[in-house]
Amino acid sequence: MRRSSGPVIEVESLADFDRRIMRARSLAGWHLQSVDVSQRSAELAQVPVAGALFLGCTFAEGDEESVRARGGIVFPTxxxxxxxxxxxxxxxxxxxxxxxxxxxxxxxxxxxxxxxxxxxxxxxxxxxxxxxxxxxxxxxVQGRSLVGVMGGHALARNTPAYAGAARLGQLLGARHTVxxxxxxxxxxxxxxxxxxxxxxxxxxxxxxxxxxxxxxxxxxxxxxxxxxxxxxxxxxxxxxxxxxxxxxxxxxxxxxxxxxxxxxxxxxxxEAILLEICRSGIVFLPGAAGTVQEIFQDACENYYADADSVAPMVLVGVDHWTRELPAWPLLQALAAEREMGEHVHLVDSLDEAAAIIG
Structure with a gap:
């Protein structure tokens, strides 16, 4: 069981429930999430349940009605x-x-x-x-240093580019969570x-x-x-x-x-969440429309961020990002004279990309 900010207590397993119920005087503020309490009829009956929230929980026959009648809120499956x-x-x-x-x-x-x-x-x-x-x-994600790796979905396993992306993941994974x-x-x-x-x-x-x-x-x-x-x-x-x-x-x-x-x-x-949580930086491998979208979605976040919130952006593939899909010149123009300016990089080597992330 974990306690979130405020009076809410989130209970996500029967083990959580059993640990907490032993000293509970009331279930007010409890949020039980997909917990099977069908074998805990006696425990539910002995404490007030008004103000408790039961999300997709499993009850013994009659217990759900009892919980509702005593002020508990039940969201059924x-x-x-x-x-x-x-x-x-x-x-x-x-x-x-x-x-x-x-x-x-x-x-x-x-x-x-x-x-x-x-x-x-x-x-x-x-x-x-x-x-x-x-x-x-x-x-x-709490307590983890997350680094994103973005790239195309069509890359076959038996290609040098796939092997390179795997090597990048191995390098980054030694110090961060990929x-x-x-x-x-x-x-x-x-x-x-x-x-x-x-x-x-x-x-x-x-x-x-x-x-x-x-x-x-x-x-x-x-x-x-x-x-x-x-x-x-x-x-x-x-x-x-x-x-x-x-x-x-x-x-x-x-x-x-x-x-x-x-x-x-x-x-x-x-997509928004993936970019948001990668606070230690993102490496963008050669890709197409989806990767381009991710580059500029991330750039928008960094463009308006303060100095302490800007995360590194590393584009891999000079020819790809300057000639095939010239995202780099526009990214450079956006970054100029902004806090993000020193945090955008274009490299040709996966080792360079890993070294920039640190």
Missing amino acids: IPDVPLDTYRGRLYTAGDLYDTAAYPDSLDARVYGWSQQPENTDTTLARALHDHAMDDALGEW ATGGGPGAMEAANLGAWLAGTPEADLDAALALLGRVPDFRPDVGAWVGAAFAVRERWPAGGESLGIPTWHYGHEPPNAFPTAIAKYFRNATR
């Missing part, structure tokens, strides 16, 4: 929703890929459900779920590198060779993610990293290498 809308913790890869066959997995089931015509129940369920992700992510959009391509590569942070480069080379046998998630997501889990099994002591994918791009499966996954329905929310 929304029917026919394949996920916990009041979830109190981030996902793991095992949570999303909970079956061997990808079409039967939680990730695929939720994406399929999200494609149905919207109604009040579905929009409410998505909003409640994304709010729960906000809450869980806000707790998870955060990505949680999808395939460069995002997966950076999370892979963070998983193998602190291991010899030879281990990364071996992992890349294993993954290269299934270079893309098309046409078989199951084989693609299966190769990732094989790497995880061979090197089980993975370094931590974060992925923030979205079901908005459900055709792009989440990669299996982040140790924590905050998956959202709303892509705009997910």
Whole structure:
């Protein structure tokens, strides 16, 4: 259990409930989130519940009515929703890929459900779920130095660019917590590198060779993610990293290498949060429209930030960002004579990028 600011007490597991109830005189201010209290009828009956909030909790027969009658507020589970809308913790890869066959997995089931015509129940369920992700992510990032790695989703595993992104993730992961959009391509590569942070480069080379046998998630997501889990099994002591994918791009499966996954329905929310939490800087690898959008969304935050809040922006690929997609000249023009000016960088080397982040 954790106490947030003010009188609210968030209870997110039965163990939390059991520890707290032993000395509780009232449940006023408690927010119970997806807790199964069906075996705690006696405990619920012995204390006042007025002012308590029960979000998606499971009760024994008659207890929900009793709680309501005594002033507790109960938000029931929304029917026919394949996920916990009041979830109190981030996902793991095992949570999303909970079956061997990808079409039967939680990730695929939720994406399929999200494609149905919207109604009040579905929009409410998505909003409640994304709010729960906000809450869980806000707790998870505390005390961590997060560095973002942004880049294209289409990068195949058997390419030099993928290997470079993985090496960058390995370098950054030795001193920081790597955060990505949680999808395939460069995002997966950076999370892979963070998983193998602190291991010899030879281990990364071996992992890349294993993954290269299934270079893309098309046409078989199951084989693609299966190769990732094989790497995880061979090197089980993975370094931590974060992925923030979205079901908005459900055709792009989440990669299996982040140790924590905050998956959202709303892509705009997910993108803004990813940029916001990377307070130790962001490295932008060569990409297309999505990466360009992220560059200038981050630039806007830094443009208006005070000196203590500006985070480094490192663009990798001089030719890419000056000739193919000339974002660098505009970024330089924006940064001129602003606090962010000394914090924007253009390099050709991944080692240079890692050194700038520090």
